[in-house]
Amino acid sequence: MEDKYISPFLEALKNVIGQFGVTDIHFGKPERKETMHVDTDITAVLGLVGNVRGNVAYSMSSETAKKTVSAMMYGMPVEEIDSIARSAIGEMANMITGNAISSSLSLLLSGEKITFDITPPSIIFGKDIYFIISSIETVSVPVDTSIGRIEVNIGLEM
Amino acid sequence: MDMRMTVPFVEALQDIFKQMAMIEAQTDGEPFTDNEEVHSYGVSSIITFAGKIKGRFLIDLDTQVALQAAKNITGSSYDSPKEQMVLAVVSEMNNIISGNAITKLNNEYGLSLRLAPPIVFAGTDVIISIPKVASASVTCTTAYGKLKASVAISKA
Numbered sequence: 001m002e003d004k005y006i007s008p009f010l011e012a013l014k015n016v017i018g019q020f021g022v023t024d025i026h027f028g029k030p031e032r033k034e035t036m037h038v039d040t041d042i043t044a045v046l047g048l049v050g051n052v053r054g055n056v057a058y059s060m061s062s063e064t065a066k067k068t069v070s071a072m073m074y075g076m077p078v079e080e081i082d083s084i085a086r087s088a089i090g091e092m093a094n095m096i097t098g099n100a101i102s103s104s105l106s107l108l109l110s111g112e113k114i115t116f117d118i119t120p121p122s123i124i125f126g127k128d129i130y131f132i133i134s135s136i137e138t139v140s141v142p143v144d145t146s147i148g149r150i151e152v153n154i155g156l157e158m
Numbered sequence: 159m160d161m162r163m164t165v166p167f168v169e170a171l172q173d174i175f176k177q178m179a180m181i182e183a184q185t186d187g188e189p190f191t192d193n194e195e196v197h198s199y200g201v202s203s204i205i206t207f208a209g210k211i212k213g214r215f216l217i218d219l220d221t222q223v224a225l226q227a228a229k230n231i232t233g234s235s236y237d238s239p240k241e242q243m244v245l246a247v248v249s250e251m252n253n254i255i256s257g258n259a260i261t262k263l264n265n266e267y268g269l270s271l272r273l274a275p276p277i278v279f280a281g282t283d284v285i286i287s288i289p290k291v292a293s294a295s296v297t298c299t300t301a302y303g304k305l306k307a308s309v310a311i312s313k314a
Binding site (some may be wrong): 019038045046054084120124125126 | 194198204205206207208209212214215240242245247248250267269272273275276277278279280281282284285286287288289290291310312
């Protein structure tokens, strides 16, 4: 997977969480790996099918998740990650991925009409989790923001 | 959710576990509506799909079942479900199981479903949640422990 396929997801993340009022968004250095180890609490993962095929996972601590959900709900305090909060995190993953594909990624693949579907997000909680989200490779980018770190993991097959 | 959707998955799961891993999985009973939160047994693999409907298929294995399947397939022993080869085996099994099941569903109901690549993970105290979508699960018993097959369908 080439680097140019990664930046649409990062730009989309910046756009989407920027709209919720999150600031100080800095992208870290991309890292390539086969297995992804997550030591934060929450991972939202969704799939893409079509002529872009793969999985994208967004990991964050529960503190960051609460702040994200709170920002999405205009500052309403969020005490725990309940079903509404989970739904909000899934929705955020949907928005970022949809945004990335429809805006920038389609330009990169110009000449080729992009047809794709985003599959429903799954939210995974737990500690010290080892993931494989792609049989080829996974590119993981840490993103530091005013509400904490969000790790973007991208495994596309193309 | 229509409980009939679980049938091709559970059949494929039993077939593939028997053929590939030489593990007999006996279903414990009828499919039941599962919680929005699923507590992982040890090693879990998710495949999502989209077409005229969207959804996800989850197989959830006791750690011992995953280790035994990896041993039977690769011929080597493993200590931890977090080893890459164990995860890769579970992921590939799910890929084959879901491929079989999706083909049946497409042929029977014309759903034009396509699969995303499998996700597999193992960790401590893992909870899997798929917001706003009801799921139907079937638990199975094997000689090495329990496994669960769970199907969740949402309208596209």
